[in-house]
Amino acid sequence: MSTITIASLLFVLLTxxxxxxxxxxxxxxxLKAIKSAIxxxxxxxxxxxxxxxxxxxxxxxxxxxxxxxxxxxxxxxxTQLTLDPAGYKGTLSPLVSKLTxxxxxxxxxxxxxxxxxSSIFFLxxxxxxxxxxxxxxxxxxxxxxxxxxxxxLDMSHNSLSGPLPKSLTPLTELTRLDLSFNKxxxxxxxxxxxxxxxxIKANSLSGYLQKQSFSESGxxxxxxxxxxxxxxxxxxxxxxxPSLQQVNFANNAFTGLEVPKPINSNLIALDxxxxxxxxxxxxxxxxxxxxxxxxxxxxxxRGRIPWEYSKxxxxxxxxxxxxxxxxxxxxxxxxxxxxxxxxxxDNCLKMCPVSSELCLKxxxxxxxxxxxxxxxxxxxx
Ligand SMILES: *[C@@H]1O[C@H](CO)[C@@H](O)[C@H](O)[C@H]1NC(C)=O
Numbered sequence: 001m002s003t004i005t006i007a008s009l010l011f012v013l014l015t016x017x018x019x020x021x022x023x024x025x026x027x028x029x030x031l032k033a034i035k036s037a038i039x040x041x042x043x044x045x046x047x048x049x050x051x052x053x054x055x056x057x058x059x060x061x062x063x064x065x066x067x068x069x070x071x072x073x074x075x076x077x078x079t080q081l082t083l084d085p086a087g088y089k090g091t092l093s094p095l096v097s098k099l100t101x102x103x104x105x106x107x108x109x110x111x112x113x114x115x116x117x118s119s120i121f122f123l124x125x126x127x128x129x130x131x132x133x134x135x136x137x138x139x140x141x142x143x144x145x146x147x148x149x150x151x152x153l154d155m156s157h158n159s160l161s162g163p164l165p166k167s168l169t170p171l172t173e174l175t176r177l178d179l180s181f182n183k184x185x186x187x188x189x190x191x192x193x194x195x196x197x198x199x200i201k202a203n204s205l206s207g208y209l210q211k212q213s214f215s216e217s218g219x220x221x222x223x224x225x226x227x228x229x230x231x232x233x234x235x236x237x238x239x240x241x242p243s244l245q246q247v248n249f250a251n252n253a254f255t256g257l258e259v260p261k262p263i264n265s266n267l268i269a270l271d272x273x274x275x276x277x278x279x280x281x282x283x284x285x286x287x288x289x290x291x292x293x294x295x296x297x298x299x300x301x302r303g304r305i306p307w308e309y310s311k312x313x314x315x316x317x318x319x320x321x322x323x324x325x326x327x328x329x330x331x332x333x334x335x336x337x338x339x340x341x342x343x344x345x346d347n348c349l350k351m352c353p354v355s356s357e358l359c360l361k362x363x364x365x366x367x368x369x370x371x372x373x374x375x376x377x378x379x380x381x
Pocket of ligand 1: 261
């Protein structure tokens with residue numbers, strides 16, 4: 001065959017296949033509705049949405065001038081709606097739910113406002129829903145549990161509010177949930193069984209850590225709940241979850257801590273700084289085999305630093321500053337055998353050597369320490 005015949009054959013093939021694809025009318029109607037719910041002044045010429053020109057077919061290749069980006073199709077159906085972070089301003093049309101073959105929605109880093117249309121929660125094939133860094137408001141309706149195939153859900157950095165749904169257990173495929181930086185109130189939902197990462201940082205969650213919330217989630221590796229108003233004691237069963245690797249409870253109102261010896265633990269990093277913890281520095285943390293980073297800064301902990309901490313070879317970061325710890329810090333912290341960083345400052349310790357980075361921040365004035373121990377602390381003789 002000559003090159004010319006091959007070329008013309010290819011041409012015929014290409015044109016016939018592209019002609020064969022005609023996006024289903026309801027998908028086209030939904031895409032039109034999505035575009036028209038966005039303020040055209042916020043659609044500059046370099047953006048994906050600008051190239052959405054409905055004089056051509058959205059799913060038909062080649063996409064040389066029209067529908068350059070922002071969506072993908074499989075055959076004649078739209079399967080991905082992935083807008084560029086162009087700062088689009090507007091609402092999300094409820095007609096998005098007509099795109100019933102959608103697997104992925106990513107509208108992150110734009111300025112969508114108003115409620116998340118609840119019709120979105122009836123998309124039967126949705127696996128990824130990323131609405132982070134927008135201005136969505138309103139609450140998350142219970143209908144969210146219809147997203148049976150959802151694996152990743154990111155609604156972080158919006159203005160969402162209200163209590164979270166009581167239970168997310170029907171979302172059996174969900175592995176990543178990020179609701180951080182919103183205004184959610186109430187308690188932590190009953191979490192689904194395959195969840196690996198939970199992030200609800202910087203909200204207004206309150207109440208105790210309830211065993212029921214975590215009873216099914218045996219795979220949880222990352223728990224990020226800092227900057228909320230959680231209270232009560234952090235219970236021992238929590239630390240006994242062997243899957244946990246990174247836990248952040250900083251900036252809450254926890255008052256206590258139960259730390260059992262683990263049977264099996266993968267905990268690497270734990271931050272409970274800036275809470276209201278009372279009691280002693282738990283010696284049992286030194287029995288967590290992987291623990292590398294521990295932060296208990298700015299609480300109301302008392303007593304001595306258990307010497308076991310200076311023998312714990314996995315530990316590379318230790319922040320105990322801003323408590324009322326007394327006595328001599330374990331001297332093996334300062335022998336240079338370990339490369340421990342962190343801080344023991346702003347406590348009531350004796351002879352914390354300023355040659356060590358750990359002691360750079362000075363100790364509390366004696367009067368404050370005496371007051372904390374109601375005069376039971378004898379001045380240095
Ligand atoms: C340390 O762990 C053991 C075993 O889980 C427990 O009985 C004990 O109370 C814990 N110690 C402290 C001080 O919490």
